[in-house]
Amino acid sequence: MNRNELQEVVTPAQSILVSTRPGEQSAGAPGSSGLSIDIVVNRQRRQLDVDPRASLLDLVRDHLHLMGTKKGCDHGQCGACTVHLDGRRVVSCLMLALQADGREVTTIEGLAGPNGSLHVMQQAFIDHDALQCGYCTPGQIMSAVACVREGHANSVAGIREYMSGNLCRCGAYVGIVAAIQDAAPRMQGAEP
Amino acid sequence: MTGPGPFPDVARVDARDKVRGMTPYGADNHPPNLAHAMLVTAQIGKGRLVKVDTDAARAVAGVQLVLTHQDTEGLKADGYLFANGRSFQSVQPMIGTAIAYRGQPIALVVADSLEAAIEGAEQVSAEYVTAPFSVTLDSEGTEILAQADLPLPKPAFADKNVGDADAALAAAPVTVDAVYDSAPQHQNPIELIATVASWDGDELTVYESTQHVEGIRQGLAFELGISPDKVRVISPFCGGSFGQKNAMHAQTVLVALAARTLGRPVKLVVPRSQLFHNTSFRPPTRHRVRLGADRAGKIVAAVHEIDQQTSRHDLFPSMATDTSARLHGIPNFRSRERLRRTDVQTPGFMRAPWEHAAAFAFESAIDELAYALDRDPVELRLANELPYDVVTGKPFSSRHLSECLRRGAELFGWARRRMAPRSMRETDGTLVGWGVATGAYPSVISPSIAQLRVTDDGGIVLNVGVQEMGQGARNAVAAAVADVLKVRADQVTTLLGDTKGPPPHLTAGSWGTATAVPAARQAAIDMREALRKLQPEASNGATPAGILRHAKRPFLEVEARHQAPGAPDAVFDRMKQGLLAYVGPEFPEFVSFSFIAHFVEVHVEPATCRVRVPRVVTVADCGRVVSPRTAASQLRGGVVWGIGGALREASEVDPRYGGFLNADLAEYLVPVNADIGDIQVDFVDKPDPMLNNAGVKGLGEVANVGPAAAVANAVYHATGRRVRHLPIRIEDLL
Ligand code: FES
Ligand code: FES
Numbered sequence: 066m067n068r069n070e071l072q073e074v075v076t077p078a079q080s081i082l083v084s085t086r087p088g089e090q091s092a093g094a095p096g097s098s099g100l101s102i103d104i105v106v107n108r109q110r111r112q113l114d115v116d117p118r119a120s121l122l123d124l125v126r127d128h129l130h131l132m133g134t135k136k137g138c139d140h141g142q143c144g145a146c147t148v149h150l151d152g153r154r155v156v157s158c159l160m161l162a163l164q165a166d167g168r169e170v171t172t173i174e175g176l177a178g179p180n181g182s183l184h185v186m187q188q189a190f191i192d193h194d195a196l197q198c199g200y201c202t203p204g205q206i207m208s209a210v211a212c213v214r215e216g217h218a219n220s221v222a223g224i225r226e227y228m229s230g231n232l233c234r235c236g237a238y239v240g241i242v243a244a245i246q247d248a249a250p251r252m253q254g255a256e257p
Numbered sequence: 258m259t260g261p262g263p264f265p266d267v268a269r270v271d272a273r274d275k276v277r278g279m280t281p282y283g284a285d286n287h288p289p290n291l292a293h294a295m296l297v298t299a300q301i302g303k304g305r306l307v308k309v310d311t312d313a314a315r316a317v318a319g320v321q322l323v324l325t326h327q328d329t330e331g332l333k334a335d336g337y338l339f340a341n342g343r344s345f346q347s348v349q350p351m352i353g354t355a356i357a358y359r360g361q362p363i364a365l366v367v368a369d370s371l372e373a374a375i376e377g378a379e380q381v382s383a384e385y386v387t388a389p390f391s392v393t394l395d396s397e398g399t400e401i402l403a404q405a406d407l408p409l410p411k412p413a414f415a416d417k418n419v420g421d422a423d424a425a426l427a428a429a430p431v432t433v434d435a436v437y438d439s440a441p442q443h444q445n446p447i448e449l450i451a452t453v454a455s456w457d458g459d460e461l462t463v464y465e466s467t468q469h470v471e472g473i474r475q476g477l478a479f480e481l482g483i484s485p486d487k488v489r490v491i492s493p494f495c496g497g498s499f500g501q502k503n504a505m506h507a508q509t510v511l512v513a514l515a516a517r518t519l520g521r522p523v524k525l526v527v528p529r530s531q532l533f534h535n536t537s538f539r540p541p542t543r544h545r546v547r548l549g550a551d552r553a554g555k556i557v558a559a560v561h562e563i564d565q566q567t568s569r570h571d572l573f574p575s576m577a578t579d580t581s582a583r584l585h586g587i588p589n590f591r592s593r594e595r596l597r598r599t600d601v602q603t604p605g606f607m608r609a610p611w612e613h614a615a616a617f618a619f620e621s622a623i624d625e626l627a628y629a630l631d632r633d634p635v636e637l638r639l640a641n642e643l644p645y646d647v648v649t650g651k652p653f654s655s656r657h658l659s660e661c662l663r664r665g666a667e668l669f670g671w672a673r674r675r676m677a678p679r680s681m682r683e684t685d686g687t688l689v690g691w692g693v694a695t696g697a698y699p700s701v702i703s704p705s706i707a708q709l710r711v712t713d714d715g716g717i718v719l720n721v722g723v724q725e726m727g728q729g730a731r732n733a734v735a736a737a738v739a740d741v742l743k744v745r746a747d748q749v750t751t752l753l754g755d756t757k758g759p760p761p762h763l764t765a766g767s768w769g770t771a772t773a774v775p776a777a778r779q780a781a782i783d784m785r786e787a788l789r790k791l792q793p794e795a796s797n798g799a800t801p802a803g804i805l806r807h808a809k810r811p812f813l814e815v816e817a818r819h820q821a822p823g824a825p826d827a828v829f830d831r832m833k834q835g836l837l838a839y840v841g842p843e844f845p846e847f848v849s850f851s852f853i854a855h856f857v858e859v860h861v862e863p864a865t866c867r868v869r870v871p872r873v874v875t876v877a878d879c880g881r882v883v884s885p886r887t888a889a890s891q892l893r894g895g896v897v898w899g900i901g902g903a904l905r906e907a908s909e910v911d912p913r914y915g916g917f918l919n920a921d922l923a924e925y926l927v928p929v930n931a932d933i934g935d936i937q938v939d940f941v942d943k944p945d946p947m948l949n950n951a952g953v954k955g956l957g958e959v960a961n962v963g964p965a966a967a968v969a970n971a972v973y974h975a976t977g978r979r980v981r982h983l984p985i986r987i988e989d990l991l
Binding site for chain 1: 268269271272273274275276277278279280281282284285287293370371372373375376445446447448449494495496497498499526528529726727728729886887889890891893894895896897898921922923927928929930931932933935936
């Protein structure tokens with residue numbers, strides 16, 4: 066998705082331009098690098114000054130205060146930080162915030178419907194108790210949604226393989242597979 | 258409990274927040290004007306700091322503070338949790354210049370941004386004087402201590418000597434004598450350890466995911482030399498813990514100190530590579546197990562001898578044979594436990610801390626005995642059940658291990674198993690192995706205080722001393738209250754993990770349910786009585802809020818306490834000081850354990866020897882199951898741990914360097930989704946009639962007692978190879 070397409074995704078009603086400049090503490094003042102990015106996060110367009118060293122994960126957490134995206138390793142090994150970038154899943158700890166310039170990021174906070182209704186995958190995770198501590202869960206759910214969209218959720222073996230980048234130390238894997246099997250066919254109807 | 262049927266299958270009460278990313282873990286707190294910190298750690302195996310050079314770090318733009326040992330004057334080490342402290346080890350890094358182990362923190366860099374803190378930390382350099390060190394069980398310089406001779410309380414830490422095991426062994430016609438090793442492991446919850454500390458005047462608030470908010474509060478106050486009244490610790494949720502977060506770590510006080518020095522809140526999220534050295538870990542162990550049986554298959558004697566790693570500075574005791582002595586009814590039992598002092602951070606608790614390795618050793622030996630006797634391993638175990646505890650002569654509060662074995666065998670289809678190794682195959686030649694193992698885990702109970710408040714607008718708020726770390730504590734205590742007050746569990750609000758509430762004991766050792774549920778239940782019973790007094794004529798269908806409205810009372814509050822049978826009231830005083838105050842598994846009238854049986858199928862590819870685990874059946878006896886849904890998940894999780902322990906997990910050590918080499922999640926292998934097949938779990942679900950008023954025993958730990966042995970026994974059945982160490986890797990089978 067390029068920038069022009071992105072403008073189309075963001076309908077005027079959803080688009081709120083939030084600008085943060087050095088000295089404005091409200092968004093955490095990431096740094097006075099003078100490097101600025103223009104991104105859409107959960108349907109909201111933002112212009113942010115970013116530290117060139119900052120990861121997308123740290124941008125989302127420390128500067129946008131979207132705490133649903135978790136840090137479990139900071140090395141691309143656990144999947145807890147999974148977000149959607151232009152609709153594809155990425156581990157946000159392995160990406161520099163600068164690289165997100167002009168792109169659309171969806172975090173777990175942006176997955177539910179505008180009226181707060183749960184995404185079918187979120188409901189399926191509840192129904193199958195596909196979690197325990199819940200720390201890996203936002204990443205699992207972002208991955209699970211992408212896994213279905215990628216067409217990798219058509220068999221148990223496929224789900225297990227394509228969900229293996231998301232570690233769950235509580236060992237909720239049986240529930241996670243069941244949740245995705247349950248949600249996959251319903252997602253096809255429910256997603257735009 | 259009171260009701261005759263099973264408890265209702267209620268969805269996880271905190272799941273809706275968890276699937277939306279709304280659950281607040283420690284590091285998710287972001288007070289205004291927050292500064293970020295990063296630790297610098299020692300790069301030698303042992304020795305002394307000569308100089309820490311912080312100039313370059315201070316020159317990094319955004320760096321506000323660099324703390325070293327020179328900035329910690331007045332700070333006191335709190336002490337080791339087994340020595341009346343609240344810390345995971347006695348060494349508090351950055352007090353003094355001694356370096357006890359590789360990876361010990363030597364500096365804390367604080368900056369306006371995380372990026373600047375990281376860059377600053379990379380700029381810190383240090384000079385050391387090095388000293389020789391030993392880091393493995395067998396390294397030169399490792400000091401071997403007989404636990405029975407150590408200043409540890411007796412009889413808890415005495416060797417066991419029941420009957421005459423050596424004589425019975427010598428006379429037994431069939432014997433097994435084998436040595437089993439287990440690798441060091443790290444808990445590795447996905448949540449990293451983190452501290453957010455902020456001061457308001459002389460009052461300190463700490464957000465940190467932990468199993469023990471009161472321990473951190475008391476320990477921190479002691480270290481800083483301030484009153485505990487000035488400290489509040491908040492941890493409503495834990496992103497997994499598994500023993501790692503059961504005591505105070507080094508960074509908490511350093512972050513608090515930095516926040517006080519800077520006059521602004523400070524957050525530290527400890528990187529995983531550093532966590533391998535700055536939290537506890539499961540120590541490596543070596544077990545020699547000797548079993549003797551008569552030809553009819555009656556096990557007459559067992560000798561279980563253990564060597565376990567500890568640190569140079571603390572004694573992490575071995576308690577493994579408390580459980581191995583209770584796995585089967587073996588009338589002559591002797592144990593000997595030894596500790597080996599090495600230059601590591603103090604090892605400690607990790608899900609089934611001693612029992613994971615002990616059950617691997619003991620249940621592997623039982624399997625070896627079954628083959629020596631040519632007896633089916635399920636049948637052999639069933640034939641060696643005794644209704645009482647041979648160690649104390651007391652009855653078990655409940656023991657349904659036979660039922661676990663029978664029901665598990667039935668669900669698994671065990672009757673179709675052929676005894677001979679390598680006798681079962683898939684059509685494509687894949688070797689199939691079926692293995693069984695049992696497990697047990699002590700029931701202990703800690704003191705607990707529950708406060709219950711109902712309001713006329715329908716609010717039912719429970720504040721009770723237990724921490725939620727994914728095990729489903731909130732569901733269990735909510736279900737206990739709901740059961741008594743005849744409401745739905747999701748109508749009960751649970752307030753946990755805040756030192757503003759009643760003081761909570763450490764939640765660990767599978768005692769959370771047996772500790773908090775009886776207190777919550779008692780509070781609900783007291784509340785029911787109080788409501789009855791308000792409106793004696795109320796109908797059965799009357800709600801608590803309806804009764805309050807009828808009586809024109811805005812709210813009603815009760816407080817209930819619960820402690821272990823026979824526990825002195827002094828346990829509450831210890832709890833309030835953040836100290837260990839649990840009692841069990843021996844009580845005045847009985848001994849109490851949870852029990853479990855695991856049945857595992859493995860597939861081994863003949864060419865590559867890759868081991869897969871397509872299915873597991875596990876049946877647990879944990880007394881009454883108060884929260885069926887979360888209990889099932891917890892049990893499956895324990896089985897996943899067993900598979901990881903059997904086939905994957907090992908913290909690699911190089912004796913030349915010290916520390917742990919594979920200190921990240923790419924190299925420390927934990928099970929991934931594709932490693933896990935079907936896991937069918939079931940519960941005996943019979944109330945324990947003696948342990949507490951709710952009939953509950955523990956589950957979280959026993960789940961990981963035995964599954965690794967069942968995998969190893971299945972690998973033997975598939976391949977004919979008896980691997981006597983963990984983990985079992987391809988190279989062991991080629
Ligand atoms: S935090 Fe990004 S993959 Fe683990
Ligand atoms: S739910 Fe705890 S790590 Fe997955």
